[in-house]
Amino acid sequence: MDEMRAALFDSFGPPEVLYEGKVPVPRIKPDEVLVRVHASSVNGGELHGRAGRVRLVTGRRFPQRTGIDFVGEIAEAGTAVTEPRKGTAVWGILPRRMGSMAEYVAVRPRQVSTAPAGLTPVEAVSVLAGGTTGITALRDKARIKPGERLLVRGVGGVGSVAVQLGKAYGAHVTALAGARNRDFVHGLGADEVLDHRTTRPCELGSFDVVLDTVGTQHRLFRRLLAPGGRMVAIAFDAEHIGTSVSYILASAVHGSRRVRFFSGNPRHDLFAELARMAETGGIRPVVDTVRPLAELGAAHAALEAGGVRGKHIIQIR
Missing domain, CATH: 3.40.50.720 (NAD(P)-binding Rossmann-like Domain)
Known part of the structure; x- marks a missing residue:
């Protein structure tokens, strides 16, 4: 397993610059876990990043990645990690970087928590x-x-x-x-x-x-x-x-x-609190559309068009 599918773009521009390409699978450090991503969602900041409106933050090196949130399962744990274990359903948000629109992401355990029971990955990522x-x-x-x-x-x-x-x-x-x-x-x-x-x-x-x-x-x-x-x-x-x-x-x-x-950089305790609210019915899923990774550009265009009812979801697997 050397490569994975991921959303990429080679220049700033409209939604059409997005495409599904191949990148190396992340190699985890001893204190990291590898998450097999099942679903991610499109967020407003990603539109600005793709369009080049915040290039002072994103830089000008290409290809660039997109996506911040993810729901999936632990595919591999580093040698220094005791929890979560392989196979655990988790959710999280990448810290100050993009790249969750992909088959795998590497993060530290404190940057994820157990995904809410009773929700599918598509439903869970819609509220994350x-x-x-x-x-x-x-x-x-x-x-x-x-x-x-x-x-x-x-x-x-x-x-x-x-x-x-x-x-x-x-x-x-x-x-x-x-x-x-x-x-x-x-x-x-x-x-x-x-x-x-x-x-x-x-x-x-x-x-x-x-x-x-x-x-x-x-x-x-x-x-x-x-x-x-x-x-x-x-x-x-x-x-x-x-x-x-x-x-x-x-x-x-x-x-x-x-x-x-504020610019959010949530950690384990916040993910866990949200999971509890989702499990008890305090928050319910808000899904607008579900598309495959290859149709991420259409999801960006739909969010830019407005009139959204919840989240535009990308189902990775």
């Missing part, structure tokens, strides 16, 4: 990236409390899980989504679902917590915060990233309604 981001944003950054009013802006991969988390944490949840997704978002548990195309920010009222997954108009949505309110932004406008960053940093200085931003 969004769930770890949502828990960090709402529980750890915003410290949301029961009875508080939460606004979730955007109901894609993160937003669709965040709506469910908001209800699990006892909040009153308002979601901004497309009109055709109204019933879908209500089904996730949202108390109110408003059309983002026809509802102006000034018509929304005030909120204790605003979770922004879109990355634009931070100033307008920050104004919706009640005294002591918290806004967590998990996305930047890639076309105006300097302005977005400057505004978020300035919000920490001017006034109490600070905009918080």
Whole structure:
């Protein structure tokens, strides 16, 4: 087993630059495990990476890889690893790099946990990236409390899980989504679902917590915060990233309604917490489409087109 299938691209550009190619199977170190990947999902940051909008981070060397999350099983364990053992079903997110859209990934044990029982790999990966981001944003950054009013802006991969988390944490949840997704978002548990195309920010009222997954108009949505309110932004406008960053940093200085931003690097305990919530029904799968690795470009195009109901999943095996 010297080579494996993986998603690659040889230049920045539209979804069509993606293709299924061959790369060497990772050689694990003594303190690593080799995971045979069953499924991965498409996330917003990967679109920016492929298009070249964050080339200061990704670099300009090609071919480049894509994908951050994965669900699979341990195919091999390093000599210094006692747990997890070969054959264990696991899930995780690659730390600060891409490449999970492949047949195998090499990671350290603390970067995975046991995958939730009762969910298929496709179902599990649909909540993984969004769930770890949502828990960090709402529980750890915003410290949301029961009875508080939460606004979730955007109901894609993160937003669709965040709506469910908001209800699990006892909040009153308002979601901004497309009109055709109204019933879908209500089904996730949202108390109110408003059309983002026809509802102006000034018509929304005030909120204790605003979770922004879109990355634009931070100033307008920050104004919706009640005294002591918290806004967590998990996305930047890639076309105006300097302005977005400057505004978020300035919000920490001017006034109490600070905009918080974070770049997630979840570890074992967070994966384990999410697995418990998935197993008990606190979070349910949010699958939009399932495609093979060879059709990753179509999945990127679908996410860019908008109107997403959950995650676009790539089934590796």
